Amino acid sequence: MPIGHTWSVAVLGIDGRVIEVEADLGGGLPSMKLVGLPDAGLREAKDRVRSAVRNSGQQWPGEKLTLGLSPANLPKLGSGYDLAIAVAVLAAAGKVPATRLPGTVLLGELSLDGRVREIRGVLPGLIAARKAGVKRALVPVHSLFEAALVEGIEVFGAARLADVIAWLHGENSLVKPEAPPEGVPPKLADLADVVGQPEARWALEVAAAGGHHLLFTGPPGVGKTMLAKRLPGLLPRLSIEEALEVTAVHSVHGSLSPTSPLVQAPPFVAPHHSVSVAALVGGGSGLAAPGLISQAHRGVLLLDEACEFSGPALESLRTALEDGEIRIARSKGSVCYPARFQLVLATNPCPCAPPRETDCTCTPSARRRYLNRLSGPLLDRVDIRVQMRPITAMTTHAEETPESTDVVCARVLAARERAAVRWSAHGWRTNAEVPGPALRRQFGLPRQATALLDRSLDRGLLTARGADRCLRIAWTLADLAKCPEPDADHVAAALEFRDRRAP
Structure with a gap:
């Protein structure tokens, strides 16, 4: 079975690095393994992603699943990789087409019912993705105000995993950011x-x-x-x-x-x-x-x-x-x-x-x-x-x-x-x-x-x-x-x- 590929961003300090997420199905009894130096919060993504996929109307693969985050020697911290992992699994299982995935980074934490939660570090993450040549990004809809500050990259906001799945099928359009609001100068003491x-x-x-x-x-x-x-x-x-x-x-x-x-x-x-x-x-x-x-x-x-x-x-x-x-x-x-x-x-x-x-x-x-x-x-x-x-x-x-x-x-x-x-x-x-x-x-x-x-x-x-x-x-x-x-x-x-x- 083909390997599913998606991309996300690791933020270390205020510097970012594009991460490739791979999902491989088959080769053993049903199980799930995550490799690539994940921290405790990321290791728990296995349970979050499984529940989010099932509650978004998709069937979880009943085979051995290996997830790899590359480069493997770079520490991966936090829950911002959930959306990329879920889409990689669905792409490997043939549930979603992969035509829109190349050149796209996915950022967001998944709740158990499939909602895409906001995360920290969206701005430095997108700046790093733009420097790496990425042209498109999917972020939580509540982080669009922050993502709109980055020029030169096409940004979409998703409220639920189901919206992302439908977008990959070409059945709907995701939310686009509005123009960044004009900053109001703070009132300073004289x-x-x-x-x-x-x-x-x-x-x-x-x-x-x-x-x-x-x-x-x-x-x-x-x-x-x-x-x-x-x-x-x-x-x-x-x-x-x-x-x-x-x-x-x-x-x-x-x-x-x-x-x-x-x-x-x-x-x-x-x-x-x-x-x-x-x-x-x-x-x-x-x-x-x-x-x-x-x-x-x-x-x-x-x-x-x-x-x-x-x-x-x-x-x-x-x-x-x-x-x-x-x-x-x-x-x-x-x-x-x-x-x-x-x-x-x-x-x-x-x-x-x-x-x-x-x-x-x-x-x-x-x-x-x-x-x-x-x-x-x-x-x-x-x-x-x-x-x-x-x-x-x-x-x-x-x-x-x-x-x-x-x-x-x-x-x-x-x-x-x-x-x-x-x-x-x-x-x-x-x-x-x-x-x-x-x-x-x-x-x-x-x-x-x-x-x-x-x-x-x-x-x-x-x-x-x-x-x-x-x-x-x-x-x-x-x-x-x-x-x-x-x-x-x-x-x-x-x-x-x-x-x-x-x-």
């Missing part, structure tokens, strides 16, 4: 709501213009969290490539919105300080799922009350801050998730955190222990550090209205455009992405501009990594000032951002 704090507002603008990491230190109630929540409003909307990359992460995580599936605005993620390392960077048994830092990709990750986070959770961020991605190894394999985010840390200066520093009751050792939770290696990766001061009556009743988000955003976008043009030939988008060797060699500054930086290095006040980050901030300050390159004043101002006593 920077004009923040009273006073001119130094912190300027630091926020510089961080937004260059993509730099930021630390706010100050007593409670001075506006640390308010400023951090207004950072996404200063960032540009995501490009199409960036939006698809961010949406793919959210698809794998299962957090896409049916009404606005394409993530076009920079994400904002603010976990509670009790978050675990696995939840923060990603984890889980078998194969790791994306964590909060990947959900904040191309956006902002706010760690409010940063000194209350556990040491292992904070230290787990160090590699992602340098590489812009996180690699996680588990028993079923290693996955890589993107994690290029802007980190904003906000912390009180001590455990008691009084409104005025003179009222502090903490001992010097208690203050050191509290702030030492932010280790030196982590702080060395934070570009800008700001010590915020208490609000005074004079600033709360100031006559001048603070600048709004729109006004500041216009300057940020102009500075980012200048940086993008300068780095476009090298593939970098922001000043924060430029590697240190390029800043020192290809784009090296005159000695008189970096004299203060050299003295700080000579005295041991700055690490080599810190010097590179000062140069990146200097380029951002030059972009905001519309200067072709940084001068000595820009480098001094950048060094001041690093030297602030915070903490």
